[in-house]
Amino acid sequence: MPSPFPFPILETERLILREWQDEDVNALFKLFGSEEVVRYTPVVCHTDPEQSMQTMRRFRARFHEKHEGIVWAVERKDTREVIGEAGIYEWSPQHFRLAIGYSLIPDHWGHGFATEMAREVVRYAFEDFPLFTVNRVEAQTDPVNQPSIHVLEKLGFTKEAYIRQGEFEKGRFVDLVLFSMLRAER
Numbered sequence: 001m002p003s004p005f006p007f008p009i010l011e012t013e014r015l016i017l018r019e020w021q022d023e024d025v026n027a028l029f030k031l032f033g034s035e036e037v038v039r040y041t042p043v044v045c046h047t048d049p050e051q052s053m054q055t056m057r058r059f060r061a062r063f064h065e066k067h068e069g070i071v072w073a074v075e076r077k078d079t080r081e082v083i084g085e086a087g088i089y090e091w092s093p094q095h096f097r098l099a100i101g102y103s104l105i106p107d108h109w110g111h112g113f114a115t116e117m118a119r120e121v122v123r124y125a126f127e128d129f130p131l132f133t134v135n136r137v138e139a140q141t142d143p144v145n146q147p148s149i150h151v152l153e154k155l156g157f158t159k160e161a162y163i164r165q166g167e168f169e170k171g172r173f174v175d176l177v178l179f180s181m182l183r184a185e186r
């Protein structure tokens with residue numbers, strides 16, 4: 001069954017968020033082939049672009065076939081480079097909530113791009129998400145992932161829980177902090 005809505009294309013002042021294309025494989029490899037990027041995430045560092053191609057296919061299947069999430073390729077308008085990913089990784093119509101995330105190729109850290117793209121994903125979630133009226137946007141991060149926590153705080157998310165050994169990632173249990181924003185708090 002095709003997705004109930006077309007893949008959304010989002011735009012900010014400096015960025016375009018659009019669907020991943022095969023020719024973006026090198027950018028995805030640069031992203032998930034970076035130990036610095038995957039350190040605080042469940043992603044196992046890619047060592048071969050073929051792994052990145054498979055990941056890209058999984059991104060597309062999550063949207064087009066499974067209808068479980070949206071992962072955008074984030075492109076800089078000035079250079080047309082793909083610099084990272086942003087996503088609505090899962091949603092729950094029953095509870096009117098969804099979960100977001102993001103990562104950037106390290107060359108593009110420190111320019112405010114993460115905040116810019118995450119802010120747009122949150123806006124889309126509350127204003128334009130077509131499946132249900134979103135009441136709660138969640139994000140979780142490793143408690144020592146200060147850059148990510150900083151992004152969420154800049155967006156106005158509330159830190160609401162510390163989850164001990166909340167996930168088993170790459171052979172070890174990791175703690176998580178859970179952040180959220182409610183529709184009423186926007």
Ligand SMILES: CC(C)(COP(=O)(O)OP(=O)(O)OC[C@H]1O[C@@H](n2cnc3c(N)ncnc32)[C@H](O)[C@@H]1OP(=O)(O)O)[C@@H](O)C(=O)NCCC(=O)NCCS
Nearest residue numbers: 037040102103104109110111112113114115140141147148
């Ligand atoms: C998390 C991550 C995306 C954050 O990236 P980032 O570049 O540090 O985040 P930002 O986009 O907010 O940019 C930060 C800095 O850019 C600087 N900056 C430069 N130009 C700017 C502009 N035009 N607008 C805003 N900030 C700008 C600011 O100094 C800002 O820091 P400040 O808010 O303390 O002043 C990045 O560290 C990453 O990819 N990590 C690995 C993956 C990961 O952990 N993802 C999250 C999993 S939960």
